[in-house]
Amino acid sequence: MIRTLLKVAAAAAGVLLIAAGALFAFGARVVLDGGGGLHVRFVKPADEQAEEIARHREAQRAQAPPPVLEAPPASSPLPGSTPLPDLPPSTPLPPSLTPSLVGWPEFRGPARDGHYRGRIRTGWPASGLTPMWKQPVGGGYASFVTARGRAFTIEQRGSQEVAAAYDIATGRELWTSRWDAAFKEMMGGDGPRATPTWDAGRVYVLGATGELRALDEASGRLLWRVNILQDNGASNLQWGMAAAPLIVDDTVVVLPGGSGGRSVVAYDKATGARVWSALDDMAAYSSPMLVTIAGVRQILVFTASRLAGLTPDGGAVLWEYPWKTSYDVNASQPLLLGGNRLFLSTGYGTGSAVIELARTGDGFTVREVWRNIAMKNQFTSSVLLDGFIYGLDEAILACIDAATGERKWKGGRYGYGQLMLADGHLIVLTEGGDMALVRATPEAHQELARFPLFDGKTWNHPVISDGILLVRNITEMAAFDLRPR
Numbered sequence: 001m002i003r004t005l006l007k008v009a010a011a012a013a014g015v016l017l018i019a020a021g022a023l024f025a026f027g028a029r030v031v032l033d034g035g036g037g038l039h040v041r042f043v044k045p046a047d048e049q050a051e052e053i054a055r056h057r058e059a060q061r062a063q064a065p066p067p068v069l070e071a072p073p074a075s076s077p078l079p080g081s082t083p084l085p086d087l088p089p090s091t092p093l094p095p096s097l098t099p100s101l102v103g104w105p106e107f108r109g110p111a112r113d114g115h116y117r118g119r120i121r122t123g124w125p126a127s128g129l130t131p132m133w134k135q136p137v138g139g140g141y142a143s144f145v146t147a148r149g150r151a152f153t154i155e156q157r158g159s160q161e162v163a164a165a166y167d168i169a170t171g172r173e174l175w176t177s178r179w180d181a182a183f184k185e186m187m188g189g190d191g192p193r194a195t196p197t198w199d200a201g202r203v204y205v206l207g208a209t210g211e212l213r214a215l216d217e218a219s220g221r222l223l224w225r226v227n228i229l230q231d232n233g234a235s236n237l238q239w240g241m242a243a244a245p246l247i248v249d250d251t252v253v254v255l256p257g258g259s260g261g262r263s264v265v266a267y268d269k270a271t272g273a274r275v276w277s278a279l280d281d282m283a284a285y286s287s288p289m290l291v292t293i294a295g296v297r298q299i300l301v302f303t304a305s306r307l308a309g310l311t312p313d314g315g316a317v318l319w320e321y322p323w324k325t326s327y328d329v330n331a332s333q334p335l336l337l338g339g340n341r342l343f344l345s346t347g348y349g350t351g352s353a354v355i356e357l358a359r360t361g362d363g364f365t366v367r368e369v370w371r372n373i374a375m376k377n378q379f380t381s382s383v384l385l386d387g388f389i390y391g392l393d394e395a396i397l398a399c400i401d402a403a404t405g406e407r408k409w410k411g412g413r414y415g416y417g418q419l420m421l422a423d424g425h426l427i428v429l430t431e432g433g434d435m436a437l438v439r440a441t442p443e444a445h446q447e448l449a450r451f452p453l454f455d456g457k458t459w460n461h462p463v464i465s466d467g468i469l470l471v472r473n474i475t476e477m478a479a480f481d482l483r484p485r
Contacts, residue, residue: 034416060135110290116421116422126450131479139189140474142194143460143461152217161192162178242285254288257304282304319357322447323353350373375393384421388442395416414431424440468482
């Protein structure tokens with residue numbers, strides 16, 4: 001009897017192994033969500049995904065002429081820069097889509113606070129919004145930045161990282177700059193993480209393995225490059241380089257996390273020469289921010305062990321506030337509350353706090369106003385409206401009072417997604433690929449609309465530029481017209 005049972009069990013195990021092998025061959029993979037939960041998903045191999053994108057872009061170029069762009073510089077592009085082939089000129093954008101000078105030039109917007117300060121259409125149909133366009137995109141978790149009618153992002157296409165420019169009105173790919181790099185991480189997923197930064201006609205992109213490039217916005221021409229990990233003797237983080245470059249005056253500030261005073265590094269934004277470096281801290285995943293606190297302009301840096309304010313011209317420490325989490329994951333953006341208060345929040349049970357800074361000679365004193373676990377931003381960031389903070393407490397949307405830390409409400413499961421604030425509403429891109437519109441009010445959780453948009457893990461931050469909502473995940477990208485009618 002026992003032998004028979006063992007034979008049956010062995011046969012069943014063999015069948016399961018064969019079935020698992022077949023599913024794996026067809027692209028089935030076990031993937032983790034933001035909370036560590038296991039899911040079986042069909043994931044397209046990277047090379048196959050890259051081939052699909054190449055076919056799409058080729059067909060796109062054949063079907064329609066490109067928008068009018070400024071002529072690229074007369075000099076030949078440097079290696080790694082791949083402008084599209086010459087195509088006949090097209091008519092200009094219609095007046096209804098004439099772009100402003102600057103749209104959304106940095107990660108989470110001009111102030112890096114996730115707040116779009118224009119009006120949007122909030123009467124979304126029950127069936128969901130109809131996209132202006134929707135198309136495949138390479139892997140990774142970077143968001144878009146925009147300027148002058150173009151959107152820029154960084155993607156994984158096969159064995160290469162690819163910086164790409166798109167026409168916002170049509171989704172048409174305008175140029176790419178690519179290099180050999182493939183960051184792979186089985187828990188979080190593969191591909192680049194850091195959102196590019198636009199400044200004065202240049203796009204600054206940072207790959208997951210440390211490749212920093214300055215590119216011409218119109219042509220994609222490579223202006224200069226440096227690998228910030230190699231240049232500063234730093235090791236990569238477990239989940240890759242994720243901090244968006246920050247423009248500070250004539251420098252671009254990045255966070256390689258090198259020792260010997262090379263944790264925070266500023267490069268000349270025109271030439272790529274190192275200008276200054278500071279700190280010995282292990283890097284984290286939050287992006288640096290340029291802010292003014294109590295009248296003093298400074299760079300906020302959230303490392304693996306502390307939040308600190310640095311001088312913009314050399315990185316001297318003005319103040320610090322210790323903050324550590326499990327796995328050294330400080331990934332959210334600090335939130336400026338008025339003139340001298342900051343909100344910070346992280347996951348893994350750590351919670352959030354508000355600190356108050358006061359001037360003392362050349363530095364500051366730091367006072368903790370409150371601290372609790374009512375808001376835990378694991379790798380998303382909160383937003384502020386009229387004294388109330390809205391964000392994802394792990395995977396559930398919540399609202400807290402910025403003055404006291406009191407939770408006003410908690411409701412609505414969105415997974416470990418991303419959100420932004422626009423016209424008194426929250427636009428939430430869920431981890432599973434749904435798009436939701438929620439009223440930003442401390443009274444209660446009020447979801448006004450929700451519809452499926454993408455399939456697959458969606459950790460990329462939404463963007464609004466001149467009323468056009470841009471979203472992407474690891475396989476698709478889309479645009480929606482949210483301008484008031």
